[in-house]
Amino acid sequence: MTREMAAQPLPLARECPLTPPAEYARLRAENPVSPLALPGGGTGWLVTRFEDVAAALVDPAVSAQRKFQTTVSAVTLTAEEWQASGFGTSFIGMDPPEHTRYRRMLTGQFTVRRLKELTPRIEQIVDKHVDAMIAAGPPADLVRDFAEPVPSLVICELLGMPYADSKQFQRHADAMQRFERTKEELLTAMTGMATYMRALVQEKRDHPDDGLISGLIRATPEDGVPLTDDELVATGNLLMIAGYATTANMIGMGALALLTHREQWEVLRDHPETIERGVEEMLRYLSVGPFGLPRTAKADTEIGGQRIRAGDPIVLSIESANRDPAQFESPDVLDVTRQPKRHLGFAYGAHQCLGQQLARLEMRIAFGTLTRRLPQLRLTVPAEQIPMRSDMQIYGPYELPVTW
Known part of the structure; x- marks a missing residue:
């Protein structure tokens, strides 16, 4: 049972860029389900243990509907503004059975066959960017030159979107993630993304291809009602942001982790057969989501005895x-040879990340190629001088100055 304590803000202060706030260790031991002071006012509950988080993710009494603010941003949208933004029909904030309708349609698009067909193209994209870095010569910025453009190109390939148009999406996505932005800036970014995606949907209706947007247009849900343009726009925007921002920052964080734990880089370099385990360990050890997953209790329930x-x-x-010692031995140690064990890097249950196999594939190819072709890759500045995205909702390095 959680002992009584005053509601505290979400822990955010880090002693090391790669390490979660130290407060989490104390909370797991003493108050695993603790009162949480929300930035928008009011209180809620913060769940910190692996067992409790996993259980809550499959608890039918815990809803994915987002009814409160979890970030430190002072800007919030009304329900009407959210609906008008082009993101209002995004299924990420829905529960079954509404969520199930979209989930099944998208699962049919992320097939083993599609990923197999995409693999050579991902390899080409990764090699092309390594080629460009080598041709330009050191030093380089691994975020600008590799971690950001690679997943951006891959998600464009998946959706059937021209890569030249991805730059405006990146700008809009960054504006949406910043804490210090006005409501006008936020809405401009959201509606800008929606306007472009709506034009892309119309283009795919007129000229279908093998991309995922065209696949969703052709798909027929179980209820027999095709997706509307609004639904396609919201889904396309969600896939674009999730496929670009989270993967780009995971590649950046993974590179920073490996280059500051040199012996782990050398294991992947000298034993390429360990790359699959290494990627799973990075997904466990690192996180680009410092604000956790927001949920709302839609019925009385119990989590961790609370x-x-x-x-x-x-x-x-x-x-x-993912740093809970009750689930992982020596959880604060990065070990790319660790025997894989279930982690929550892609969440769990009905809302487990649809693109998880694509993200794994991108990371395996990215790190396999970097360690093979740039075996002496190293940082040019101390890790503590790396600027981090502490002012953004998706966490990672702003830049990674490297040489080889």
């Missing part, structure tokens, strides 16, 4: 859960 009332806000900390 009674939660219907309507209570809940935040599930993935980065804390």
Whole structure:
């Protein structure tokens, strides 16, 4: 049972860029389901242990509907503004059975066959960017020259979107993630993305191809009702942001972790057969989501012995859960040879990340290629001088100055 304590803000202060806030260790030991002070006012619950987070992710009484603010941004949108933004029909904030309808349609698009066909193209994209870095000569910025453009190109390839148009998407996505932006800036970014995606949907209706957007247009849900343009726009925007921003920052974080744990880089370099385990370990050890997964109790329930009332806000900390010593031996040690064990890097249950196999594939190819073709890759500045995206909702390095 959680002992009584005053509601505290979400832990955010880091002693090391790669390490979750130290407060999480204390909370797991003493108050695994603790009162949380929300930035928008009011209180909720912060869940920090692996077992409790995993259980909450499959608890039918815990809803994915986003009814409260979890970030430190002072800007919030009304329900009407959210609906008008082009993101209002995004299924990420829905529960079954509404969520299931979209989930099944998208699962049919992320097939083994599609990933197999995409693999040579990902290899080409990765090699092309390594070629360009080598041709330009050191030093380089591994974020600008590799971690950002590679997943951007891959998601464009998947969706059937011209890569030249991805730059404006990146600008809009960055504006949406910043804490210091006005409501006007936020809405401009959201509606800008939606306007472009709506034009792309129309283009795919007129000239279908083998991309995922065209696949969703052709698909027929179980209820027999095809997706509307609004639904296609919201889904396309979600896939673009998730496929670009999270993967780019995971590649950046993974590179920073390996280059500051040199012996782990050398294991992957000298034993390429360990790359699959290495990627799983990076997905466990690192997190680009410092604010956790927001949930709302839609019925009275219990998490970790704590009674939660219907309507209570809940935040599930993935980065804390993945460092839980009750689940992982020596969880604060990065070990690319670790025997893989279930982690929550892609969440769990009905909302487990649809693109997880694509993200794994990109990371395996990216790190396999970097360690093979640039075996002496190293940082040019101390790790503590790397600027981090602490002012953004998706965490990672702003830049990685490297040489070889």
